[in-house]
């Protein structure tokens with residue numbers, strides 16, 4: 001195998017890996033925030049907002065990310081809103097991921113028993129504190145496996161961001177492919193994704209074991 | 219004899235679920251340091267009564283006063299009121315994600331905004347009195363039912379309530395654990411805590427009560443001191459109810 005190829009392409013792959021990591025990080029964090037808000041709106045059945053959330057979740061889950069990115073990058077400027085590639089990618093990932101996280105967290109919230117909530121109320125907790133200290137911690141533990149799967153799904157979904165002119169891993173690999181390094185660049189691609197995703201996957205497994213140990217939901 | 223302070227005053231409380239009338243005009247006084255035991259057949263509205271007292275159920279009509287202040291008005295801040303009315307449920311309901319000590323400290327620190335360091339001595343003192351100081355750092359799943367229920371009682375007490383409501387707190391415990399929880403409540407009674415206790419443990423009811431009320435179909439049928447009620451129940455309904463708990467010995471005739 002041509003080792004000089006690896007040393008030459010390494011900086012490119014490293015940069016692209018970093019980009020994927022940054023996009024994934026913000027995409028996932030914002031997804032969890034959006035998802036939590038949507039899930040709480042559903043949980044408290046807040047009128048009007050609840051319908052908007054419902055519509056949002058259906059749209060987000062039933063359109064491909066690539067289409068959402070196209071819209072953000074090419075259609076929005078027509079409406080007078082210009083976003084750069086990275087912003088588009090993060091907004092797109094958040095739009096998609098928020099819907100999945102909302103469903104994950106909603107199932108977590110619903111797993112918290114009625115009497116747990118009443119116990120919190122009988123101790124004088126108001127709606128917001130009840131959510132924060134009693135319901136959400138338990139809900140997250142229950143939702144953790146789905147949150148973990150969604151995180152990894154979103155990290156993999158970043159592979160389409162080259163359509164908004166970002167030089168991500170797939171873009172770099174494709175570029176090198178054209179220069180006739182099909183095998184090497186494909187291997188590099190696999191290795192880079194593994195380096196990115198494997199630790200996240202293992203980290204979540206650890207968290208899941210921990211939260212089970214703490215007796216969440218038991 | 220001077221009239222002792224009234225803690226809870228219930229006037230003509232009416233509560234229905236849809237068409238079904240559950241509480242049909244309940245009036246009751248609970249004085250400071252008094253232990254009121256509520257008994258009655260299943261479905262007569264005992265739990266509903268307790269839940270109305272701390273606003274977990276909206277009521278149809280009637281008035282409830284806590285320390286002389288109306289708490290069933292339109293602008294009652296239930297979060298405020300509930301801190302003064304402790305409640306313990308049949309199913310303990312410890313928060314599974316928190317250790318024993320954090321279960322106890324959550325309300326005082328997050329709701330009452332007291333400093334953790336100020337509450338810990340009080341919490342430990344209670345834990346010691348219920349024999350669980352060494353389990354302060356355990357998670358609920360590591361405790362027996364009786365231990366969980368004692369922690370739930372301590373958690374409510376550490377909020378420093380004016381009155382405590384107990385809804386069949388031993389009903390889901392194995393028999394050998396019932397006693398340890400009842401003993402804690404008996405001690406609280408001795409200390410002068412104001413309590414409303416729903417229970418099916420008749421021996422305990424008799425021992426702990428200052429006053430017993432017998433409910434049936436949403437009304438108070440009898441209200442009396444424990445000796446009077448258990449030895450000389452007035453109504454047929456109460457007599458029939460108390461008979462459920464009596465066993466008559468069977469005398470076997472030896473065959474042959």
Ligand SMILES: Nc1ncnc2c1ncn2[C@@H]1O[C@H](COP(=O)(O)OP(=O)(O)OP(=O)(O)O)[C@@H](O)[C@H]1O
Nearest residue numbers: 235238240258259260261262263264265266267386
């Ligand atoms: N949320 C509800 N919706 C409709 N009916 C209810 C509801 N909660 C309770 N009930 C009904 O109200 C009646 C009184 O219930 P409650 O739980 O107060 O009885 P209880 O005296 O505590 O009985 P038990 O000894 O079995 O606990 C019952 O007939 C019950 O079916």
Ligand SMILES: [Mg+2]
Nearest residue numbers: 264265266386
């Ligand atoms: Mg009941």
